[in-house]
Amino acid sequence: MRLAVIDGRASLLVDGTVVDIERASAGRFSATVDELYRDWAPFQAWAADAVASDRSEAALEPAQWGALAHAPQQIFAVGLNYVDHAAESGFNVPEHPMVFTKFASSISGPFEPLVLPTDSVDWEVELVAVVGAGGRNIAEADGFAAIAGFCIGQDYSARDVQMRGVPPQFSLGKSFTGFAPLGPVFVDTESFLQQSEITLECWIDDALVQSAPMNDMVFSVPRLVSELSAIVELRPGDVIFTGTPPGVGFGQNPPRYLRAGEVVRSAITGLGTMSQECVAP
Known part of the structure; x- marks a missing residue:
């Protein structure tokens, strides 16, 4: 579906x-x-x-496509969930999922322009899981059964806001307007998992900057469901950003961030492609 x-x-x-x-x-x-x-x-x-x-x-037309969630009760985002992304970010791989949130007002459609609020906005293509049945204390073996399906997400991040102060805080720097586009299509879990190989990719204009298989995740989707539901109740429509692979701008030397006029394209096998044109505030 x-x-x-x-x-x-x-x-x-x-x-x-x-x-x-x-x-x-x-x-x-x-x-x-x-x-x-x-x-x-x-x-x-x-x-x-x-x-x-x-x-x-x-x-x-692109303007006809909307976000695949509007007001989820909870948004979970997982950091450092690919080994090479943790390394490029200067962190060790965590023993448990590193979880933060993106506030719901940051959700946008899959083709809306991205207004750059600072000169340090970074890209992070992510597989997004949307909770269906939900619940508490869900066993890892039952994790996929709690998920309705999947779509593409971008975890845009203003690194200057994210990293200011000690320790850094993630949620505000990742919650500006338009920092959580979702789309363009949602595919139910059973159909999505029938694919033999699932790859996440991101381009800045014509340059491929991120490409990795979903199976490179440190914590699989069922593991994330199990760990989250051991603490909080997962509710229908909750959104889980499952982490980004390597290739973000923050990890480059020197760091490279988005500029007005550039177009970010994000694709995941079976979920289509979404894009945002970067515009000045």
Whole structure:
């Protein structure tokens, strides 16, 4: 199943067409994507069997695509979850997931411009997991069952804000407007995991700056679900940024940050490509 937000409405992408979920289900399911995550099991069952008559051709403009979450109750972000990224950042690989948050007001659509609030904005392509069933004390073996599906995310970071002070703090420096684009498509967990190899990639204009397989994660998605749910209750629609591979600007010598006019493209196998044009404030 492929889910998108088109013109502000939750939609299925089926055989090159767009299916408006609320209309096709005669109002049984919401046009708001966050509500679908809270009603995930019955929605998934309906979507698998639905014969949708209300379809439109999927020749879509970038501005029509919206974020695949609007107001999650919780956003978790995981730092240093790839060995080589930890090394380039000057940190040891943690024994447990290093968790911070990105505040919900930073969420944006997959093709919205990125306003650069400082001259030290960095890129971090990430696989984002969206919680479906959720719960507490979820065993690692059951971790994927708690996840509704996946999309692409960028964990944009103003490194000057993130690193000021001792010790550094992460959340504010990663929560400016537009610092958490999500999209363009959401794929359910079962379909996503059927792929034999999943690669995360990021380009600045035409230069490939990040490329790594998902399997290079230090803490797998099921492990993250288990560790998080041992402490907090995971709730439907919660968003988990699972970490970025090496190749960020902060790790270069000298550090290299985004400039107005550049375009950041992010891609993950099976999840499409999203892009943001960097603009001056």
